[in-house]
Amino acid sequence: MERKNEADPAGTPNVAYTMGSGDEDEVLAGFxxxxxxxxxxxxxxxxxxFRITQSVGRYKAQSDLPPADPAREKEQIARLRKLAEASNLDPEFGEKFIRFIIDEVIRHHQNARDN
Amino acid sequence: MERKNEADPAGTPNVAYTMGSGDEDEVLAGFxxxxxxxxxxxxxxxxxxFRITQSVGRYKAQSDLPPADPAREKEQIARLRKLAEASNLDPEFGEKFIRFIIDEVIRHHQNARDN
Known part of the structure; x- marks a missing residue:
């Protein structure tokens, strides 16, 4: 991220504005x-x-609540699909994403219960 | 989200502050x-x-650049692991997350190239 031109009177090309290393070009570097x-x-x-779901995990373990809650998950998935549609994100990907997160959370909750 | 008590002189219990439906309780509802x-x-x-990576996909397809860029991915994964550590997120999960996203992006880039 250092801007070479400012520090280098020999005028070494500024990698941030011209070509990146290897196959990266200026347009791609901006993206x-x-x-x-x-x-x-x-x-x-x-x-x-995950800070919040860790608290949820401790609370569920203390209160003998099950790590997974299928009714809540169904609500979350339906809500995420709607939010995805509204923001032009592929709803299938929105669903895959929330399932990916929920699976990780359930794994944490199971650990909290077992330890 | 409607606050029933304000509209209902009979004083129906306000679900937002007491018990939710099913197995949800007040603490859990707050989380x-x-x-x-x-x-x-x-x-x-x-x-x-994904709006940005769609532009990247179009640009790569026009410029005959390959959909995947293993050097860039390696950099992204290393950076994400550092950011995860700094914010107390499990770096393993940070890596799993960025791979999940990158896999989806590569799928999009392949579609952009093939269509």
Missing amino acids: RRSIDNIDAALVHMLAER | RRSIDNIDAALVHMLAER
Whole structure:
């Protein structure tokens, strides 16, 4: 991310604005900077989501509630598909995504119950 | 989401503050409202991410670039693992998550190239 031109009077081409290393070009590099920003946001939102589900896991373990809740999952999937449609995300992918997250959460809840 | 007590002089119990339907209780309902907010944010971030990767897919197809880029993927995975560690998300899950997304993106890029 260092801007070489500012530090280098010999004028080494600025990789951020011209060609990247290997097969990356300027247009692709621009797209990738946006993707990297979004991925950082996604990771932090996921981290917060798992902070909450960890509390849910402890609470379920204390209260002898089962790790999985099929009725809640059905609601979540239906809601996610609607949100996906509204934001032009493929609803099939929206469903796959929430199932991917829920499976991880159930695994955590089972661990919380077993340990 | 309607607050029944305000509209109902008979004082029907307000489900948002007492018991939910089925096996849901007040503590769990509170956690779930936060999870639902985060999920809406995640879906919208993902929708924006796929808007960008759709542009990437079109650009790669026009420029005869391959749908997958193993060097970029390696960088993304390493970066995501670091971001996951920094936000106390399981780095293994961080890696699984980015692979899940990348696999979907490659599928889209292959479709863009083949159609």
